[in-house]
Amino acid sequence: GNGSAQSLAVTTQTVPAQPSTISGNNNPCEGATGLNYSVTNVSGVTYTWSVPSGWNITNGQGTSNITVTAGTTSGNISVTPSNNCGNGTARTLAVTAQLIPAQPSTITGNNNPCQGATGLNYSVTNVAGVTYTWSVPSGWTITSGQNTNSITVTAGSASGNISVTPSNTCGNGSSQSMAVTTQTVPTTPTAGTHVPSQTQIVWNWNT
Numbered sequence: 001g002n003g004s005a006q007s008l009a010v011t012t013q014t015v016p017a018q019p020s021t022i023s024g025n026n027n028p029c030e031g032a033t034g035l036n037y038s039v040t041n042v043s044g045v046t047y048t049w050s051v052p053s054g055w056n057i058t059n060g061q062g063t064s065n066i067t068v069t070a071g072t073t074s075g076n077i078s079v080t081p082s083n084n085c086g087n088g089t090a091r092t093l094a095v096t097a098q099l100i101p102a103q104p105s106t107i108t109g110n111n112n113p114c115q116g117a118t119g120l121n122y123s124v125t126n127v128a129g130v131t132y133t134w135s136v137p138s139g140w141t142i143t144s145g146q147n148t149n150s151i152t153v154t155a156g157s158a159s160g161n162i163s164v165t166p167s168n169t170c171g172n173g174s175s176q177s178m179a180v181t182t183q184t185v186p187t188t189p190t191a192g193t194h195v196p197s198q199t200q201i202v203w204n205w206n207t
Contacts, residue, residue, distance in 0.1 A: 029170035101166035101173035
């Protein structure tokens with residue numbers, strides 16, 4: 001007859017399922033440190049991460065959670081799950097590095113206005129997402145447009161520089177400057193004084 005049977009329970013393994021959606025900042029500033037990217041952890045699975053060129057994984061490779069320093073390029077963060085049976089399907093997250101603004105274009109406007117002139121306009125080419133902080137010589141006044149790419153100014157008596165600094169959420173870019181020199185009305189000539197050729201004299205005759 002038959003004796004007692006012996007059995008062994010067996011369980012088949014499959015390659016891991018595709019990881020969950022990657023969570024993390026998909027639009028960080030260039031050079032940002034301590035960025036965290038993660039997927040839901042599954043027991044027995046190893047996670048192999050890759051990041052865009054110039055980015056750096058500082059901690060967590062092989063786990064479901066990594067810490068990253070951003071570079072200057074855009075691309076994909078990718079994670080591939082694996083176990084004893086092989087690799088599963090990778091999950092990716094597109095990331096775009098934000099840069100500090102480039103130096104603004106050349107400032108356009110009158111670089112030799114009359115003292116006290118109003119409604120003077122100075123501007124640079126506008127770039128979306130950029131804030132423009134302007135400064136003018138002592139005694140000059142910005143009457144409108146501060147933080148935009150175009151300002152309206154009243155000239156003072158001093159010469160100097162008009163400057164504009166671009167900024168966004170990542171910081172300040174290099175400023176652009178324009179030297180300005182004010183003109184003043186000529187002084188009253190005295191008897192026997194030579195009048196420069198560029199000065200116009202208006203005579204008033206009493207009859």
